[in-house]
């Protein structure tokens with residue numbers, strides 16, 4: 001017997017798909033989530049280091065990440081599940097005049113949005129980042145309301161909560177085509193089954209272009225790879241995630257960021273100077289030596305840290321560096337939550353809440369004008385990349 005139609009089918013149980021399922025189920029919609037992998041959060045979600053901040057320079061990201069922060073920070077109280085939330089803030093130290101000028105320039109915009117962020121002088125900053133290298137330290141920005149979450153715990157918990165509210169999940173269910181009726185998406189076909197729904201939501205991360213193509217849409221999302229790593233736990237000493245905006249002396253990095261998670265582990269990443277396009281996820285030989293030098297440069301006493309593992313994951317990149325969120329242009333019944341670039345984990349709950357509201361009530365939960373800045377119908381090649389990645 002054929003499965004009765006769902007209200008919504010979500011393709012991808014990742015950083016965006018799981019919170020979307022949770023909020024759709026909360027709206028009372030009959031929701032199905034399909035993922036080609038064997039569990040939730042096993043795509044790029046688990047590659048994230050879990051940084052969550054509202055202190056961006058783009059109004060939509062600020063608004064959506066504010067919602068994410070609210071959801072993450074209240075998650076334990078509302079569900080009883082610990083997802084590793086740590087409200088330690090973000091700190092951007094300045095060691096050069098150029099970085100100081102950039103950070104102070106952004107402060108004006110961030111203040112306009114009433115973000116809790118301020119410039120600290122070097123003395124105050126040393127208290128926020130104990131053990132920071134004082135050599136050349138000019139001060140920096142600190143936003144105490146930002147924080148960190150465990151991406152794996154968040155994926156697991158949001159899935160469990162979505163299921164508790166009635167959502168269904170199928171794993172090892174790769175979507176191979178969309179069922180179309182004219183220019184309306186009416187369902188999906190996996191390698192084994194066909195499912196029908198009023199709305200199909202594409203949250204398939206780095207595969208999102210391929211899924212869009214199945215509906216005849218050209219939505220450019222290209223993967224580029226980034227490496228991360230984590231140490232063995234050490235005694236808690238560091239509250240914020242620290243972002244060093246200096247290019248590395250090795251000439252291969254444009255920044256470096258790290259923090260200490262709720263378990264005491266130091267977790268770290270950098271942005272390569274030359275983007276590494278493609279889907280190769282093998283760790284490189286150069287990542288760890290570069291990271292080790294940068295970490296010890298910022299906090300010299302971390303020189304004896306024991307590293308546990310490294311990994312390489314993919315950012316689903318868009319031409320203008322901003323996500324693509326909303327109803328697909330010229331195709332009915334198809335909604336996109338794609339192109340999250342390097343911030344899909346922190347955007348996930350905010351995007352999910354808005355997509356659920358869009359599908360269930362016909363409007364996002366944030367101001368329409370702000371939401372529409374991420375519209376799939378925008379000119380993806382016209383936009384300016386955000387100042388702080």
Ligand SMILES: Cc1cc2nc3c(=O)[nH]c(=O)nc-3n(C[C@H](O)[C@H](O)[C@H](O)COP(=O)(O)OP(=O)(O)OC[C@H]3O[C@@H](n4cnc5c(N)ncnc54)[C@H](O)[C@@H]3O)c2cc1C
Nearest residue numbers: 012014015016036043044045049051175205313344345346
């Ligand atoms: C090293 C590193 C560090 C990062 N740190 C952070 C951070 O601190 N904060 C932050 O916000 N972001 C961070 N990110 C970025 C973040 O990981 C991504 O932006 C985010 O996970 C993308 O979310 P998504 O839901 O679009 O994709 P995913 O989480 O990958 O979810 C997509 C899902 O779709 C499934 N799928 C794909 N194709 C199909 C198909 N045909 N059928 C069925 N299922 C399908 C996949 O299996 C996957 O589970 C980091 C990334 C890396 C690599």
